[in-house]
Amino acid sequence: MLLRSGLLRPVRVWKNLGLCSRITVGAQTRHKSTDASEDEVKHFRELAPTWWDTNGSQRILHKMNLARLDFVQRTIRNQVKIQDPEIFVPAFNYKEFLPEYVCDNIQREIQESIESSLDERPGMSVLDVGCGGGILSESLARLKWVKSVQGIDLTHECIMVAKEHSKKDPMLERKLSYECKALEDVTGQFNIITCMEMLEHVDVPSEILRHCWTRLSPDNGVLFLSTINRDLISWFTTIYMGENVLKVVPKGTHHLSKYINSKEIIAWFNDNYSGQFRLLDLKGTMYLPLRGWVEHDCSDVGNYFMAIQRLE
Numbered sequence: 001m002l003l004r005s006g007l008l009r010p011v012r013v014w015k016n017l018g019l020c021s022r023i024t025v026g027a028q029t030r031h032k033s034t035d036a037s038e039d040e041v042k043h044f045r046e047l048a049p050t051w052w053d054t055n056g057s058q059r060i061l062h063k064m065n066l067a068r069l070d071f072v073q074r075t076i077r078n079q080v081k082i083q084d085p086e087i088f089v090p091a092f093n094y095k096e097f098l099p100e101y102v103c104d105n106i107q108r109e110i111q112e113s114i115e116s117s118l119d120e121r122p123g124m125s126v127l128d129v130g131c132g133g134g135i136l137s138e139s140l141a142r143l144k145w146v147k148s149v150q151g152i153d154l155t156h157e158c159i160m161v162a163k164e165h166s167k168k169d170p171m172l173e174r175k176l177s178y179e180c181k182a183l184e185d186v187t188g189q190f191n192i193i194t195c196m197e198m199l200e201h202v203d204v205p206s207e208i209l210r211h212c213w214t215r216l217s218p219d220n221g222v223l224f225l226s227t228i229n230r231d232l233i234s235w236f237t238t239i240y241m242g243e244n245v246l247k248v249v250p251k252g253t254h255h256l257s258k259y260i261n262s263k264e265i266i267a268w269f270n271d272n273y274s275g276q277f278r279l280l281d282l283k284g285t286m287y288l289p290l291r292g293w294v295e296h297d298c299s300d301v302g303n304y305f306m307a308i309q310r311l312e
């Protein structure tokens with residue numbers, strides 16, 4: 001039972017799908033398919049005041065930020081094709097054959113070429129869905145090749161904390177904006193959409209994915225997801241150890257039945273957008289006490305990062 005639910009959770013009753021897609025899950029009736037449940041909003045409302053305490057209730061989210069920003073930057077950089085004929089891009093595993101200093105020079109020149117290519121392009125627009133207090137939103141807004149970041153969240157207090165914190169850095173004022181609104185009320189399309197540690201908190205994650213997709217630029221827009229597989233190791237690490245033993249995650253944050261398998265998301269995209277997307281990267285990630293969040297290749301277990309590119 002607990003391992004059953006997945007993307008299309010057992011929504012007990014769908015009403016008035018035509019005019020205002022009202023969903024009734026249990027006793028709660030909501031008017032939007034991407035609405036947040038009252039208990040989730042209540043949970044995060046209580047965490048809002050300490051959101052930016054890097055040793056407080058969100059300390060694990062702050063630590064995760066380093067890893068997911070690496071994932072985002074690496075994925076975007078890997079999409080840049082080196083055009084400069086002066087740049088030597090080996091077509092073999094040069095690190096096995098060339099001296100370390102030569103390898104370092106090759107790597108540095110490639111990275112510099114990628115960075116200048118990104119700088120020459122028009123800046124990227126970003127939508128951060130379920131931005132919370134803005135931990136990821138601020139980091140993305142500070143990237144040179146990002147033109148704008150719009151953070152949305154349905155916990156009003158989180159948005160207020162995000163707005164207040166962003167005022168501490170004047171550079172953010174022209175690139176970063178926040179709104180307390182549902183995803184389906186967001187207009188426009190974006191080069192990048194991030195939906196980090198949020199899918200496992202919504203009642204119908206497929207609706208979030210669908211509304212992300214329609215707001216993703218058809219010109220190679222990239223959707224970044226991070227969420228948690230529905231398996232016993234996830235329960236052991238994120239709930240039993242995270243919330244009950246180590247108490248590094250606020251109690252009641254997660255519910256195993258709301259977790260989503262990476263395979264379910266890929267299957268959903270194949271069912272709904274076959275041939276229109278490319279899975280750019282999928283990595284498992286795990287928190288280790290003395291090392292922080294580390295990536296691994298077992299993306300069917302525990303937490304994972306996923307990057308999906310829209311091709312048309």
Ligand SMILES: CC(C)=CCC/C(C)=C/CC/C(C)=C/CC/C(C)=C/CC/C(C)=C/CC/C(C)=C/Cc1cc(C(=O)O)cc(O)c1O
Nearest residue numbers: 057058060061197237238241242249253287289298301302
């Ligand atoms: C192949 C493979 C993965 C094998 C794993 C095998 C196994 C059993 C490994 C055990 C790993 C280990 C060393 C466990 C020891 C205990 C430990 C360090 C557990 C991790 C606890 C932890 C930090 C969980 C993170 C939970 C999580 C998803 C955090 C993000 C987050 C945070 C918050 C918040 O801070 O409020 C809110 C959210 O919604 C989040 O998603």
Ligand SMILES: C[S@@+](CC[C@H](N)C(=O)[O-])C[C@H]1O[C@@H](n2cnc3c(N)ncnc32)[C@H](O)[C@@H]1O
Nearest residue numbers: 034035036044130131132153154155196197198
């Ligand atoms: C764990 S926090 C993650 C915050 C941020 N994405 C990060 O990783 O730093 C989850 C956030 O999702 C928000 N949320 C939950 N359901 C939502 C929904 N349906 N629409 C918008 N935000 C939602 C919560 O209010 C909360 O701020």
Ligand SMILES: [Mg+2]
Nearest residue numbers: 197198200254
């Ligand atoms: Mg979570």
